[in-house]
Amino acid sequence: MLGKNKIQSSRESKSYEDEKREQMVFGPLYSQIYDALYKDKDYRRECDYLEELFKMFRVKVKKILDLGCGTGNHSIELGKRGYEVVGIDISEKMINIATEKLKNLNNKKIKFIRDDIRNFSLKDRFDAVISMFAVIGYINENDDLIKTFYNVREHLKEDGIFIFDVWFGPAVINLKPTQKVKEINLQESEKIFRITTPKLDVMKHIVEVNFKVIYAREDNLHIFEENHKMRFFFPKELELMLKISGFKRVYLLPFLETEREPNENDWNITVISLKK
Numbered sequence: 001m002l003g004k005n006k007i008q009s010s011r012e013s014k015s016y017e018d019e020k021r022e023q024m025v026f027g028p029l030y031s032q033i034y035d036a037l038y039k040d041k042d043y044r045r046e047c048d049y050l051e052e053l054f055k056m057f058r059v060k061v062k063k064i065l066d067l068g069c070g071t072g073n074h075s076i077e078l079g080k081r082g083y084e085v086v087g088i089d090i091s092e093k094m095i096n097i098a099t100e101k102l103k104n105l106n107n108k109k110i111k112f113i114r115d116d117i118r119n120f121s122l123k124d125r126f127d128a129v130i131s132m133f134a135v136i137g138y139i140n141e142n143d144d145l146i147k148t149f150y151n152v153r154e155h156l157k158e159d160g161i162f163i164f165d166v167w168f169g170p171a172v173i174n175l176k177p178t179q180k181v182k183e184i185n186l187q188e189s190e191k192i193f194r195i196t197t198p199k200l201d202v203m204k205h206i207v208e209v210n211f212k213v214i215y216a217r218e219d220n221l222h223i224f225e226e227n228h229k230m231r232f233f234f235p236k237e238l239e240l241m242l243k244i245s246g247f248k249r250v251y252l253l254p255f256l257e258t259e260r261e262p263n264e265n266d267w268n269i270t271v272i273s274l275k276k
């Protein structure tokens with residue numbers, strides 16, 4: 001018997017193709033243009049900032065775990081500065097690009113692994129775990145976040161530090177996400193055009209970001225979309241989730257700053273958590 005419930009649930013549920021499309025973030029095409037999209041992002045300055053925080057919180061750092069390392073830009077810069085670095089990312093293509101960059105470097109201190117930061121397991125323990133450029137925002141659900149934070153704690157040495165940046169709820173609600181257009185001219189024959197359309201869901205603490213991309217390279221034209229569900233965070237929930245996960249101290253700063261508390265105009269914040 002084909003019950004009423006069955007008809008309803010098949011109507012409500014998304015098709016496999018819809019689900020796949022929604023889940024596919026940092027797919028092959030988006031990953032391919034990632035470094036070009038963020039060519040002006042100052043990864044060196046961000047690594048200076050990380051080192052400044054290591055000093056400020058008096059953590060001696062030799063080994064770093066980079067969660068959601070993407071195309072490896074922080075990992076590689078930190079590796080060049082003498083740290084031992086392991087980078088983890090769920091996207092096959094992003095990890096491939098990162099690994100490819102290693103070939104020209106001959107730096108045995110950097111390693112990339114494809115895995116999910118919600119449930120990876122390494123034998124090593126690290127002095128610092130970093131997760132840069134709103135990676136933690138891709139973990140939308142509370143139980144996944146607590147699982148991730150708990151796992152991070154397990155991979156830290158006793159004096160370890162966990163540093164990540166996220167979108168700051170008070171600022172997202174105050175400033176509101178807006179539509180943006182980015183145009184990048186790489187060479188005569190290579191151009192990227194990206195339209196970013198956000199949808200704010202205040203109740204779920206999510207901004208659903210739709211990226212429509214036109215990528216023209218020589219005679220090839222790629223037109224594609226990705227939907228990124230970005231969670232934004234409030235101070236008390238961050239503190240609660242990190243403390244439930246076993247971190248003893250939690251501090252918030254405006255991203256790339258060290259001197260003041262964040263406010264409703266700071267879209268990006270840095271979260272610093274200490275194991276003891």
Ligand SMILES: C[S@@+](CC[C@H](N)C(=O)[O-])C[C@H]1O[C@@H](n2cnc3c(N)ncnc32)[C@H](O)[C@@H]1O
Nearest residue numbers: 026068069070089090091116117132133135138
């Ligand atoms: C905005 S990019 C940041 C990449 C890099 N940290 C940077 O600063 O350029 C977000 C990255 O998080 C990764 N990511 C998202 N969810 C993940 C998960 N559950 N496990 C591992 N990586 C994840 C994506 O594949 C992507 O490479």
